[in-house]
Amino acid sequence: MKTWLLIFIGGGIGSLLRYIVSRVVNRSIVSAFPYGTFIVNVTGCFLIGFFIFYFSETRFGAASLPWRIFLITGICGGYTTFSSFSSENILLLTNNQLLTFMAYTCGSLALGFLATYSGILLAKNF
Template sequence: MWVLLIIFFGGGLGSLFRFIVNRWMTGLITSAFPYGTFMVNITGCFLIGFLVFYTEKFGASSLNWRLFLVTGFCGGYTTFSSFSFENVQLMSDYQIFTMLLYTLGSLALGFIATYGGILAARNL
């Protein structure tokens, strides 16, 4: 139960920070380009890479911090960071075909699913 609370609070803080960064970027730059989401995704990728490597140095003693920061905070901040990190792991393991399938499949099916959701909502 304690693990779920750790992830829950980390995810809540990550979501809050995503909102703050997105609003801040939108206030700074007026453009059709989604700078807020772009900034969140890129900083989230940096953060998950840093935190996974950093917490591994401390072994099992850092498990709660890793759950709070990586699973919770980064998961709430952006799932793109998890997507990016998983692709880096696949490349590191020389699973290039799996990485390409995962990347292209996620993008293509993600776009199709989003459009399908829009069509389904329109037809209600």
């Protein structure tokens, strides 16, 4: 139950941060380019990389697990799922799993766009 609570609270904080950062950036920079989402995704990738390394089990032992759950799964997960996507791809590359990396990256992008477009079409015709 404690794990779920850490994820729940962290996810709420991350989602709220995503909303605030996107809103502030989009109000500050008026452009067709989605700077708010772009900045959230890039900063989320930085944060997950930092948290994964800094709160590693080799550094702090088992005591780091609640922090990793709260910060990585909770806050970063709520802030942006792109950070998880990025860190998983880095892990695949680090493990020399190039084919899996390519399939995961291309498949996620292609199927993600297709799924979004399919959802729009379904909603239009519903």
